[in-house]
Amino acid sequence: MKAIIQTDPADPRSLHWQETHIPTPREGEVLIQVAAAGLNRADTLQAQGHYPPPKGVSEVLGLEAAGVIVDPNGCVRPDGMPYREGDEVGALLSGGAYAEYTIVPAGQLTPVPDGFGLQETASVIEAACTIWSNLMMTAHLREGDTLLIHGGGGGIGIFATQLAHALGVRVAVTAGSPEKLDVCRRYGADVLINYHEEDFVKVVKELGGADVILDIIGAKYLEGNVSALAPDGHLVIIGMQGGVKGELNIGKLLAKRGNISATGLRYRDREDKARIVAETVENVWPMLEDGRICHHVDRVFPIQDAAEGHRALLDGEITGKAIFEVAR
């Protein structure tokens, strides 16, 4: 088969479509022929050497894919029926999506949502599992809560806004332009904060504080996020675009009985991932199918152009979600 191979570990642009071995599924794993692989910011970090795959996982890039099962390897679906050759599936991966074939632990396979193609399926898995696991399984977001989302105009932000809105949550978002905020508003955001013009802490405090904050900024916003939390609030950090080390005012956190979690999907064990995928499919797939969450692919690159896709993402040229198409 062919896969994207990074020929120079020191050069994140050295991504080439080259011949390599087809991986062999072990017990509990399925082999799929990839039709589409999602492009994530984490892939660019990995190419830069900052986000290595877990032990035992393919060095090939790519955290989500969709395709067709070529070797079910005896695995069974959650309903107890066996997977069959030719089944179309989505897959949450720890690596290996940028390839013609990849192996997937059976618990990380998803159905294709009704009305979705394989490209849309590949594009939705990482975001859906990240958001469901963080907002619901970690922070226990509830109807009537106030949720603050940083980077409301990004792919994660738009998805999280729709999910929370559908659950009866009041959504406040930050973004850097009136255009982006207008997009947020259309997807259901209730409170729009242009961070160039307003202090999000002040705005959110006037709302009574945020019960949950979904943060991709990290250090730069740590102090403000703790200030913006409501009593018993939960700050969930899933990205560090604003740096790694920040000052934590424990006194302020203690005064409001605040919680901080920093999480990611990739290094979780299989059991954990299977639980997250199962809950996400159960709860989020119906929202994708009936349109409560509107999700589409904004940009398609041939997989051979992986380097160009990374460049475009890093240069801010991609609005929404991009995927790589893997032609048969």
Next chain:
Amino acid sequence: MKAIIQTDPADPRSLHWQETHIPTPREGEVLIQVAAAGLNRADTLQAQGHYPPPKGVSEVLGLEAAGVIVDPNGCVRPDGMPYREGDEVGALLSGGAYAEYTIVPAGQLTPVPDGFGLQETASVIEAACTIWSNLMMTAHLREGDTLLIHGGGGGIGIFATQLAHALGVRVAVTAGSPEKLDVCRRYGADVLINYHEEDFVKVVKELGGADVILDIIGAKYLEGNVSALAPDGHLVIIGMQGGVKGELNIGKLLAKRGNISATGLRYRDREDKARIVAETVENVWPMLEDGRICHHVDRVFPIQDAAEGHRALLDGEITGKAIFEVAR
């Protein structure tokens, strides 16, 4: 009635036993005649002006008491039976224990554990509720986990060690002397760390990390605690004896999907406190009654000597738990 009145807000030693009004219970509150009030470090903070009572709560010091009901005010017990005049009870308070009479929301009353006197009861409530709510309700400590307790030789540390040991948890403790560590060992601690001689981070990492850390130090230990956490670990901060502001390495926290909570009992709402008291009585009282948790009063002061009690605590003269006796 008489109560301890702080006559000079600027002088934490100006604690005098003076005449004041008997408080009037409102709906859902019971009036008790106090026989004993627990001495807590938080009381000394309040006398220094650092830990004000929640709105609407007595300015009188004291977060736990035991005594006799003098006005049940129509309140009912968790089993549906009415409280009666003369019932002996314990009470988790938001303030007001240093007095002849105090009012208690009915949900914050506890039974007197079998075999306990009122002095022992008064001395156990704040510690039991703090430890149960943090270790179990917040951090979800489980059998087989590793728990790191800082200040293992203090009242909270000894209590937490016994509770965790009884639940099948591996307990590591830090303390500052071989004598204190020997006490910890006798109460069930498995791993003894003298912080003058060993780096707790190194020791705990060799154990595979701590699933839960119960911390009273705060800023000074923040970095080390994050380093010592196991994957999916939970750092629970309940004190800040080592300062309020510390550097948080979010990258390190994210790499292990760590959680940090900073909590306290005092400012929780009544519903929350009632839930904590109910769970604590259900789970911890049987351990007190059958000796799995061994708890006793180490020092008794007459309530008139409140200032002397505070001084002794602050000067490190009290080992274990002290209470104030309120003579009828």
